[in-house]
Amino acid sequence: MDSENTGQGRRQRLYRLSALILRRRDMGEADRLLTVFGRDRGKLTLLAKGVRRQASRKAGHLEPFTYAELLIAKGKSLDLVTQAETIEPHRRVREDLWRSSWAYYVVELADAFTQEADPNDLLFDLLLATLGRLDDLSADPALAVRYYELHLLALAGYQPQLFRCVQCNELLKPEVNFMSLDSGGCLCPRHGASRGDTIALSLPLLKVLRYLQSREWAEVARLRLSPEVSRQLEALLARYIVYHLERSLRSPAFLEKLRKVVAETPREVAAQQME
Numbered sequence: 001m002d003s004e005n006t007g008q009g010r011r012q013r014l015y016r017l018s019a020l021i022l023r024r025r026d027m028g029e030a031d032r033l034l035t036v037f038g039r040d041r042g043k044l045t046l047l048a049k050g051v052r053r054q055a056s057r058k059a060g061h062l063e064p065f066t067y068a069e070l071l072i073a074k075g076k077s078l079d080l081v082t083q084a085e086t087i088e089p090h091r092r093v094r095e096d097l098w099r100s101s102w103a104y105y106v107v108e109l110a111d112a113f114t115q116e117a118d119p120n121d122l123l124f125d126l127l128l129a130t131l132g133r134l135d136d137l138s139a140d141p142a143l144a145v146r147y148y149e150l151h152l153l154a155l156a157g158y159q160p161q162l163f164r165c166v167q168c169n170e171l172l173k174p175e176v177n178f179m180s181l182d183s184g185g186c187l188c189p190r191h192g193a194s195r196g197d198t199i200a201l202s203l204p205l206l207k208v209l210r211y212l213q214s215r216e217w218a219e220v221a222r223l224r225l226s227p228e229v230s231r232q233l234e235a236l237l238a239r240y241i242v243y244h245l246e247r248s249l250r251s252p253a254f255l256e257k258l259r260k261v262v263a264e265t266p267r268e269v270a271a272q273q274m275e
C-alpha cells in the first residue's frame with residue numbers, strides 16, 4: 001500500500017510534453033534555462049541541468065527550433081527536463097543563417113504575444129507549421145513569415161478587418177482604401193481618407209492581405225508577389241504588430257528591435273539577435 005502510494009506520487013510529479021524549443025540561455029556552469037512552447041501548456045520556462053557538459057545526452061534534443069518530446073519533473077520553482085527526444089529537428093533552419101534569422105523573428109514574436117502557462121493549441125500548430133515552412137527549401141520564407149504574422153495577430157485577438165469599413169460596415173470597393181491601426185482594420189475612403197492616422201492601402205496590397213488571411217497555406221504558397229507589394233506588405237504588418245504589442249507592453253525589449261522592421265527587413269533585425 002505504501003509503495004503504491006509512493007509510485008503514484010512519483011508519476012504525478014512527472015509529465016510528458018511535446019514542445020517547440022523557442023530559446024535558451026545559459027545558467028550557472030553547465031545548465032540552461034529553456035523557453036518552450038507546448039501544445040497543451042503554452043509557453044513555459046524549464047531548467048535543463050548539465051546540458052552544456054559534453055557528455056549530455058539531452059543537449060542535442062534541446063536546440064532552438066527543435067520539436068521534441070520531453071519528460072519533465074515538477075520542481076519547486078522551475079520544472080526540470082529529465083529526458084528529451086527529438087521529433088523534428090528543423091535541421092535546415094538551424095544550419096542556415098538566413099533561415100534561422102527568420103525563425104528567431106518568428107519565435108520572438110510568439111514569445112512577445114504570449115504569457116507563461118497560457119495554453120493555445122492553435123498557436124502551437126501555427127508555430128510548428130511555420131518552422132516547417134522555413135525548413136522547406138521549396139517555400140518562400142518571406143511569404144511564410146507574412147502568413148504567420150497575420151494568423152498570429154488573429155490568434156492574439158488583433159485580426160484586422162479587411163473586408164468591410166470598420167466605421168460604416170459597408171463592403172469595401174475595389175479602390176484605394178485605408179488601414180487604421182487603432183480601429184483594427186480597414187476604412188472606406190469616405191471615413192479613412194481625411195483621418196491623419198490611417199495608412200493608404202493600394203488595391204493589390206489589400207488583395208494580398210485578404211488572400212493571406214482567408215486562404216490555406218497550400219494556396220498562399222503559390223503566390224508570387226512583386227517586390228513593391230512584398231515591401232508594402234512587410235512594412236504594413238510591422239506597423240500593425242508594433243502598434244498592438246506596444247499596447248500590450250509584454251516585451252518592451254523586443255518591441256524596440258521590432259520598431260526597426262518598418263525601415264529594415266526582418267532578416268537584418270532578427271540577425272542582430274543571433275547568439
Ligand SMILES: [Zn+2]
Nearest residue numbers: 165168188191
Ligand atoms: Zn466607411
